[in-house]
Amino acid sequence: MFMDRHLFEFTLQAKQNRARAGTFLTPHGPILTPIFAPVGTQASVKAVTSSQLIDIDTNLVLSNTYHLYLRPGDELIAQIGGLHEFMNWKRPILTDSGGYQVYSLAESRKITDDGVTFRSHIDGSMHHLTPEKSISIQENLGADIIMVFDECAPPYDQAYSENAMNRTHAWALRCQAAKKRTDQALFGIVQGGVFPDLRNRSAEFLVGLDFPGYAIGGLSVGETKDEMNTVLEAVDPLLPENKPRYLMGVGTPLDIINGVIRGIDIFDCVLPTRLARHHAAMTRYRRYNLLNASYAKDFKPIDDTCDCYTCKNYSRAYIRHLIMAKEILAATLLSIHNLFSLIHLTTEIRQSILNNQFIHFAESFLTEFEDANRNLRDLSPEKGSTQI
Amino acid sequence: MFMDRHLFEFTLQAKQNRARAGTFLTPHGPILTPIFAPVGTQASVKAVTSSQLIDIDTNLVLSNTYHLYLRPGDELIAQIGGLHEFMNWKRPILTDSGGYQVYSLAESRKITDDGVTFRSHIDGSMHHLTPEKSISIQENLGADIIMVFDECAPPYDQAYSENAMNRTHAWALRCQAAKKRTDQALFGIVQGGVFPDLRNRSAEFLVGLDFPGYAIGGLSVGETKDEMNTVLEAVDPLLPENKPRYLMGVGTPLDIINGVIRGIDIFDCVLPTRLARHHAAMTRYRRYNLLNASYAKDFKPIDDTCDCYTCKNYSRAYIRHLIMAKEILAATLLSIHNLFSLIHLTTEIRQSILNNQFIHFAESFLTEFEDANRNLRDLSPEKGSTQI
Numbered sequence: 001m002f003m004d005r006h007l008f009e010f011t012l013q014a015k016q017n018r019a020r021a022g023t024f025l026t027p028h029g030p031i032l033t034p035i036f037a038p039v040g041t042q043a044s045v046k047a048v049t050s051s052q053l054i055d056i057d058t059n060l061v062l063s064n065t066y067h068l069y070l071r072p073g074d075e076l077i078a079q080i081g082g083l084h085e086f087m088n089w090k091r092p093i094l095t096d097s098g099g100y101q102v103y104s105l106a107e108s109r110k111i112t113d114d115g116v117t118f119r120s121h122i123d124g125s126m127h128h129l130t131p132e133k134s135i136s137i138q139e140n141l142g143a144d145i146i147m148v149f150d151e152c153a154p155p156y157d158q159a160y161s162e163n164a165m166n167r168t169h170a171w172a173l174r175c176q177a178a179k180k181r182t183d184q185a186l187f188g189i190v191q192g193g194v195f196p197d198l199r200n201r202s203a204e205f206l207v208g209l210d211f212p213g214y215a216i217g218g219l220s221v222g223e224t225k226d227e228m229n230t231v232l233e234a235v236d237p238l239l240p241e242n243k244p245r246y247l248m249g250v251g252t253p254l255d256i257i258n259g260v261i262r263g264i265d266i267f268d269c270v271l272p273t274r275l276a277r278h279h280a281a282m283t284r285y286r287r288y289n290l291l292n293a294s295y296a297k298d299f300k301p302i303d304d305t306c307d308c309y310t311c312k313n314y315s316r317a318y319i320r321h322l323i324m325a326k327e328i329l330a331a332t333l334l335s336i337h338n339l340f341s342l343i344h345l346t347t348e349i350r351q352s353i354l355n356n357q358f359i360h361f362a363e364s365f366l367t368e369f370e371d372a373n374r375n376l377r378d379l380s381p382e383k384g385s386t387q388i
Numbered sequence: 389m390f391m392d393r394h395l396f397e398f399t400l401q402a403k404q405n406r407a408r409a410g411t412f413l414t415p416h417g418p419i420l421t422p423i424f425a426p427v428g429t430q431a432s433v434k435a436v437t438s439s440q441l442i443d444i445d446t447n448l449v450l451s452n453t454y455h456l457y458l459r460p461g462d463e464l465i466a467q468i469g470g471l472h473e474f475m476n477w478k479r480p481i482l483t484d485s486g487g488y489q490v491y492s493l494a495e496s497r498k499i500t501d502d503g504v505t506f507r508s509h510i511d512g513s514m515h516h517l518t519p520e521k522s523i524s525i526q527e528n529l530g531a532d533i534i535m536v537f538d539e540c541a542p543p544y545d546q547a548y549s550e551n552a553m554n555r556t557h558a559w560a561l562r563c564q565a566a567k568k569r570t571d572q573a574l575f576g577i578v579q580g581g582v583f584p585d586l587r588n589r590s591a592e593f594l595v596g597l598d599f600p601g602y603a604i605g606g607l608s609v610g611e612t613k614d615e616m617n618t619v620l621e622a623v624d625p626l627l628p629e630n631k632p633r634y635l636m637g638v639g640t641p642l643d644i645i646n647g648v649i650r651g652i653d654i655f656d657c658v659l660p661t662r663l664a665r666h667h668a669a670m671t672r673y674r675r676y677n678l679l680n681a682s683y684a685k686d687f688k689p690i691d692d693t694c695d696c697y698t699c700k701n702y703s704r705a706y707i708r709h710l711i712m713a714k715e716i717l718a719a720t721l722l723s724i725h726n727l728f729s730l731i732h733l734t735t736e737i738r739q740s741i742l743n744n745q746f747i748h749f750a751e752s753f754l755t756e757f758e759d760a761n762r763n764l765r766d767l768s769p770e771k772g773s774t775q776i
Contacts, residue, residue: 318474321459
């Protein structure tokens, strides 16, 4: 165990152009970056056990404050000793603030400077979430990394984005003031839609508050890849080198490469487990829908270069059979593969940065990605800007 | 690897009253009896991976010929190298004949002396299953133990039972004649409803055909525990000591104890995984429905004497939360526990027979079972005759 005085220290181990390899120290062990975090929305990474997550070298897991607050309740989780104990995940955990889900899931929400009043999507009960309440919930959950309560704006409305950004800044101050626990790192969230000017102002304001880490929120919500890259490029030079940067809710292989190129350290996304439940296998350069009849007699693994449990032991034909037969195991095997694929992509990226090989790695990736997707009739939504 | 000349040899290692501990040698390793076999109806033990099955010391797995014939098709499975390869189960497998499912699942079935014509429950297509066809399918699947094609009768209709028994006997001869592979053990199936006289005739006839093992079919289909026990007691003395006996589709803890007491070696049942998907945990003496609100803040494991992955790592409160949140992981964790519970019951039974302690073990079990169930308001369907 590292010394307390090093808690939440971020050490930059290597840098190539803007790409970074670092180590962030948490109470549940070090986070080696770049890293991809699977999402356990309701305190469960869907369809896999903690043991299976460990087998695929998962380190950081994300869970959602909004969901856990509503069910089973953060106080119940505090009683059992926190989220690590509750969901049997003894490695680092990150919780979001509840903000994003309030905007995307809750019904009849009303936002004021004080906070957000909303109706639960589960039972219709009314709730009021404020920066102070979000911190209190996240302290009950006990994750290693917690997030400020923010307002997520539609990406293209500049006036709305500016208002939401200013509110997010005021709330960031209140979150800092409300925080009591010293064993959790509170990250600020840069907002400002697709507008580089707003993003600059947001980054500057938050850096002034000296958070132990910075998230970039409000992306991957409908904007183009170019717009996302422009925002990342605007923010990167303003964020301190010695703090981790987290790109929220982003996680296709291409997005991860593009994010690392622009200085991002931490990624999370529901995509690998959600695609798994919709019969899709992710490989580095493309996706396969295993429901497709062409896989009925395909006895190869999903990816014969992949070392995951699924690819080492099961064929495409078997997984397609499980899908056709509506067997739960299909979701489990595809989730294991998809998560492994993203986690090991970030592991390889990290190694290439440490070896001063990342530029080459990224160029090869982007070329292969283009080649793999050029001739697909059904163009993947991942296709987009591929410039370094 | 044992010598070929010992293939399908059953060695009786210990016997206490009628209870037996033995070893049955198959091409995929020895089966140590008494044993409980999880059911992988569609080539998947629902909600668990092969690796998880190995972790809970599963040895024998059952799969269903009717389901696999209809989907994905036995020829496809033969192409990939058989069921062991297809479903990634390298330990012994048993397939049933398809008979039972034709009677219980298929639509508009018509039985003649030749075989059964039926409509698929999946797509309405028409099929004709005969003893020869059943063997041909099972040879394509390639299980270690295969079953004769039989007719299952309603348990209380004596005339129907006698006809079905005679047809089962005629079909057993045809199955033996049709069988080509020498690396599969074909078991005969004793039929005859709840009528000891018919059961005696059936056992005598089949023993005359010298099968390498004998199943007792048509039980656990609505008859009482006493009736089941009476049939087992009628059949036991007629079956040869040096062949394994398999009680089809039976598998509550009480049924297993009662079966072992009456000379049974092999059990299988969908109950542990089916109950798991309906939120129920099986322990040795009773069941718990974890959806019950009383478990909301119950931070104990399902069974604090249980060594399974679920009980070692997760609380009742967490599993209830998963159920409420409709998380797939609930079914996985409960399946692991329920299967572990039955498999380790048979392991303990085996050890007690080897140690000459089984009578004591069974008496303690039955006393504790009575105690645990006496005061339950909602009487369990497991409650019944408990005499040795």
